[in-house]
Amino acid sequence: MSTLNFTLNGKAATAKAGTTILDAAEEAGYFIPTFCHHKELKPFASCFVCAVEVEGRRSLVPSCSTEVLEGMVVNTENERTKSARKTCLDLLLSDHVGDCLGPCMTSCPAGIDIPGFVNHIAEGRDREAFDLIANNMPLAGCLGRVCTRPCETGCRRQLVEEPVAICQLKRFPSDQAIKQGWEILPSKNPPIGKNVAIVGAGPAGLSATYYLQMFGADCTVFDAHEAPGGMIRYGIPSYRLPRNIIDGEVAVIEKLGAVFKYSTKLGVDVSLEELKAEFNAVFLALGAQSASGMRTPGDDLPGVKSGIEFLGAVSRDETLPIGKTVVVVGGGNTAIDAARTALRLGAESVSILYRREREQMPAWAEEIDAALEEGVKLETLVAPVKIEPVGDGLKLTCIRMELGEPDASGRCRPVPVEGSDFSIEVDEIIAAIGQNVDSSMVAELDTTSWGSINADEQTGQTSIPGVFAGGDCVTGADIAVNAVAAGRRAAFAIRQYLLGEEMVGDPKGYNHSMGELDQIPAAVTQPFEKERRIPMPHLEAKNRATNFEEVETGFTEEMARAEAARCMECGCRDAHECSLRDFATRFGAKPDRFAGNKREYRRDDSHAVLVYEEHKCIQCGSCVRACDELLNSSCMGFAGRGFEARVKPALDRKLALINSGELPKLVEFCPVGALTLKSDAVATLQPEGFLKTEE
Amino acid sequence: MEKFESIKQTLDFAIEREQEAVDFYTGLAEQSDNASLKKTLVAFAGVEKGHKEKLQAAKAGAFAAVGNVQSIDLKIGDYLVDVQPSPEMSFQDALVVAIKREKAAMDLYSDLAKLVSDSALVALFEKLSREEGTHKNSFEAAYEEHFLSEN
Numbered sequence: 001m002s003t004l005n006f007t008l009n010g011k012a013a014t015a016k017a018g019t020t021i022l023d024a025a026e027e028a029g030y031f032i033p034t035f036c037h038h039k040e041l042k043p044f045a046s047c048f049v050c051a052v053e054v055e056g057r058r059s060l061v062p063s064c065s066t067e068v069l070e071g072m073v074v075n076t077e078n079e080r081t082k083s084a085r086k087t088c089l090d091l092l093l094s095d096h097v098g099d100c101l102g103p104c105m106t107s108c109p110a111g112i113d114i115p116g117f118v119n120h121i122a123e124g125r126d127r128e129a130f131d132l133i134a135n136n137m138p139l140a141g142c143l144g145r146v147c148t149r150p151c152e153t154g155c156r157r158q159l160v161e162e163p164v165a166i167c168q169l170k171r172f173p174s175d176q177a178i179k180q181g182w183e184i185l186p187s188k189n190p191p192i193g194k195n196v197a198i199v200g201a202g203p204a205g206l207s208a209t210y211y212l213q214m215f216g217a218d219c220t221v222f223d224a225h226e227a228p229g230g231m232i233r234y235g236i237p238s239y240r241l242p243r244n245i246i247d248g249e250v251a252v253i254e255k256l257g258a259v260f261k262y263s264t265k266l267g268v269d270v271s272l273e274e275l276k277a278e279f280n281a282v283f284l285a286l287g288a289q290s291a292s293g294m295r296t297p298g299d300d301l302p303g304v305k306s307g308i309e310f311l312g313a314v315s316r317d318e319t320l321p322i323g324k325t326v327v328v329v330g331g332g333n334t335a336i337d338a339a340r341t342a343l344r345l346g347a348e349s350v351s352i353l354y355r356r357e358r359e360q361m362p363a364w365a366e367e368i369d370a371a372l373e374e375g376v377k378l379e380t381l382v383a384p385v386k387i388e389p390v391g392d393g394l395k396l397t398c399i400r401m402e403l404g405e406p407d408a409s410g411r412c413r414p415v416p417v418e419g420s421d422f423s424i425e426v427d428e429i430i431a432a433i434g435q436n437v438d439s440s441m442v443a444e445l446d447t448t449s450w451g452s453i454n455a456d457e458q459t460g461q462t463s464i465p466g467v468f469a470g471g472d473c474v475t476g477a478d479i480a481v482n483a484v485a486a487g488r489r490a491a492f493a494i495r496q497y498l499l500g501e502e503m504v505g506d507p508k509g510y511n512h513s514m515g516e517l518d519q520i521p522a523a524v525t526q527p528f529e530k531e532r533r534i535p536m537p538h539l540e541a542k543n544r545a546t547n548f549e550e551v552e553t554g555f556t557e558e559m560a561r562a563e564a565a566r567c568m569e570c571g572c573r574d575a576h577e578c579s580l581r582d583f584a585t586r587f588g589a590k591p592d593r594f595a596g597n598k599r600e601y602r603r604d605d606s607h608a609v610l611v612y613e614e615h616k617c618i619q620c621g622s623c624v625r626a627c628d629e630l631l632n633s634s635c636m637g638f639a640g641r642g643f644e645a646r647v648k649p650a651l652d653r654k655l656a657l658i659n660s661g662e663l664p665k666l667v668e669f670c671p672v673g674a675l676t677l678k679s680d681a682v683a684t685l686q687p688e689g690f691l692k693t694e695e
Numbered sequence: 696m697e698k699f700e701s702i703k704q705t706l707d708f709a710i711e712r713e714q715e716a717v718d719f720y721t722g723l724a725e726q727s728d729n730a731s732l733k734k735t736l737v738a739f740a741g742v743e744k745g746h747k748e749k750l751q752a753a754k755a756g757a758f759a760a761v762g763n764v765q766s767i768d769l770k771i772g773d774y775l776v777d778v779q780p781s782p783e784m785s786f787q788d789a790l791v792v793a794i795k796r797e798k799a800a801m802d803l804y805s806d807l808a809k810l811v812s813d814s815a816l817v818a819l820f821e822k823l824s825r826e827e828g829t830h831k832n833s834f835e836a837a838y839e840e841h842f843l844s845e846n
Contacts, residue, residue, distance in 0.1 A: 028725055160770075292787065292841075292842040292843065292844075293787070294774070295775045295776050295791065296774050296776065297774075297785070299776075329846060330845045330846045331845060331846055332844070332846075333727055334845060335845060335846075354841075354846065355846055362844070362845055382846075383774070385773075385774040386774075399787045404767040404769070405767055412832055413767065413836075413839070414769075415768070415769060415770065416773070416774075432845060432846075433842070433843050433844075433845050433846035434841070434842050434844040434845050434846065435845075436786075436787070436841070436842070439731070440729070443728075443729065443730060446730070447730060447731040447734075448731065448734075449731055449732075449734050449735040449738060449786055450731070450735075450786045450841050451731050451785075451786060461766055476841075476844075477844070544700030547763075
């Protein structure tokens with residue numbers, strides 16, 4: 001066979017006569033996307049995503065079916081071909097119906113493979129569930145107790161009755177780890193010979209340390225406190241998060257090789273300048289540990305303290321003395337935690353004063369209910385205006401409020417009612433009205449007016465190269481899972497920085513979505529019967545309000561299996577191998593560029609081993625041709641014409657009615673997730689951004 | 696009250712007060728070594744400059760824009776302890792200073808409206824008082840967002 005000389009992307013190249021441009025380019029190391037081409041099938045040239053430019057021809061040509069000719073000049077990577085490919089992909093995505101990742105996963109800031117671990121739990125693979133979670137998040141036992149569950153807001157099960165108890169299920173494998181005494185040591189890359197200083201052993205710092213140790217860096221963690229955890233230790237009481245859970249999860253990070261230096265305060269015991277000199281990179285996870293003072297007259301009297309000051313002191317000593325009558329000012333989780341903690345210390349009367357109404361309280365509804373069950377009183381539409389000493393106690397003057405116009409957060413602004421002042425006598429006042437960032441010890445960094453550190457959202461890079469920041473010290477006081485996610489993103493960016501790579505943080509692939517809850521077709525939820533969400537077992541109020549025993553006792557195995565079985569397994573079984581998703585990511589495709597009708601949601605689950613989701617099919621015809629050319633079968637075929645053309649089982653029957661043992665073989669010809677094996681459960685796939693393990 | 700014999704004189708007084716505010720924040724910013732406070736004070740000076748320009752525009756005829764919004768008085772500043780302005784103060788303190796200054800201006804114009812008899816001047820002082828109330832409201836809203844987020 002003769003050898004042909006041609007030009008490929010400006011370079012001299014050769015190919016055997018009869019070789020397609022696609023094969024010749026691949027041989028030369030160039031990537032050309034294709035859906036309809038399959039080595040075992042004849043060229044079909046229907047998807048056109050493999051189009052390339054051949055000089056002298058007006059139109060682009062499909063590289064899968066065009067053979068190389070002597071002297072041909074071919075461009076496979078110029079703007080014209082890239083633009084054509086993107087247009088093809090935009091068109092394919094314009095009527096595509098399906099989700100790459102489940103809405104729970106995209107709602108979770110840490111991006112945990114939720115359908116994956118829930119499926120493992122449902123099928124009794126608790127260790128696999130544990131490992132899958134650990135791959136995307138440290139501190140699962142902590143967050144499984146205190147996370148505010150953004151994932152559940154996206155859960156489609158609520159279209160049937162209630163969202164799956166994702167957060168409580170996330171706790172279950174870590175409970176099993178303790179119960180079963182599992183040896184836990186996440187996989188780790190070889191050392192990269194770089195060291196990183198992490199300032200702050202709260203959720204963001206611990207998360208960054210966890211990943212950087214896995215990436216092969218050597219981390220030293222500095223923290224001003226005497227123990228790790230940051231706000232999850234010093235801001236959350238032990239009846240919600242027992243300290244052995246924090247210690248156990250930090251021990252895993254220590255086993256990965258991180259060194260912890262406690263009682264070491266930035267700006268006092270060590271400076272940023274010193275850390276920059278001693279370490280290859282610095283990650284600041286300082287938290288938002290300053291309390292907003294009430295600034296009312298008398299707020300500096302003895303007996304008045306901030307919520308985080310109070311919770312921090314109790315975290316160090318759960319036998320602290322407390323007055324008989326305690327008032328907590330505020331409506332967030334810190335206020336609720338402070339009130340419930342005051343009860344546990346022995347206060348006889350604990351009241352929460354809040355400026356708005358209960359519905360506007362930022363605290364978790366379940367936590368408010370739990371506090372009320374324990375005997376905490378809630379006074380809404382009341383604000384403190386003055387504190388005075390009286391005898392051994394305090395006189396607190398308050399004013400009644402009424403709600404005015406809504407503010408930027410949508411909450412109505414409270415306005416004082418003239419002449420409604422009243423006074424109460426109390427022993428202690430705890431102000432839990434907000435937290436701030438104190439960044440005065442890193443004055444050389446660019447900060448916002450309110451003191452939070454300015455850092456890139458994706459990488460955590462601050463105004464000083466090599467110094468990164470994340471968590472509450474960047475965002476202001478926020479939920480723990482956001483800090484964990486920020487630590488993870490920063491760890492990826494710091495690794496890239498240390499290795500001299502482009503800093504992009506933790507890149508996410510293209511994600512297609514069926515939309516918000518109100519856009520989901522009824523056919524999606526129709527197969528599911530109503531099943532009650534399993535409530536988390538907990539201690540009775542009378543047995544818990546006087547001690548620091550953990551209130552929520554965790555799911556039993558039976559409960560966890562039943563709750564996990566409620567998962568509808570949204571997301572695509574093929575998300576991590578799907579060519580459409582891969583190419584959409586590579587070429588920056590957009591599903592909304594071309595408006596038009598969407599495909600009808602049609603899922604065929606009838607077959608014993610196969611699932612066919614017609615709404616995900618891109619009509620490449622590979623399965624139809626495989627039937628015809630290789631399997632001598634007609635089980636799949638085209639039906640309809642033009643825009644209405646669809647690939648369907650023969651005679652549009654259910655797959656279960658097609659008597660062919662060849663059907664499962666078609667899965668390997670489907671480049672997307674239209675034809676999948678039931679055994680390829682979402683849980684068996686690698687999660688996003690999985691870690692490289694040691695070779 | 697001879698100072699306030701005409702609308703022009705009254706607006707000149709108000710413009711002068713806004714310039715005093717610009718100078719006050721600019722001066723503090725220049726003295727501050729704290730980068731984030733410096734940024735805050737420069738921003739506050741910019742806000743006051745905007746107020747001054749609005750009044751200058753009113754003097755030139757664009758009068759309708761002044762005091763045309765009646766903000767709800769959140770009265771957050773009424774219950775905050777006074778803060779002594781300093782180049783080392785916190786952002787929270789800086790906001791308290793700003794709220795208190797706007798409240799003082801709002802109250803001043805409100806009082807002046809009661810002291811003059813010319814109905815055109817009464818209307819102008821009431822407008823200026825509403826305008827300062829709007830400024831106070833924006834600082835109080837910022838205070839609420841940053842320092843009363845859980846309350």
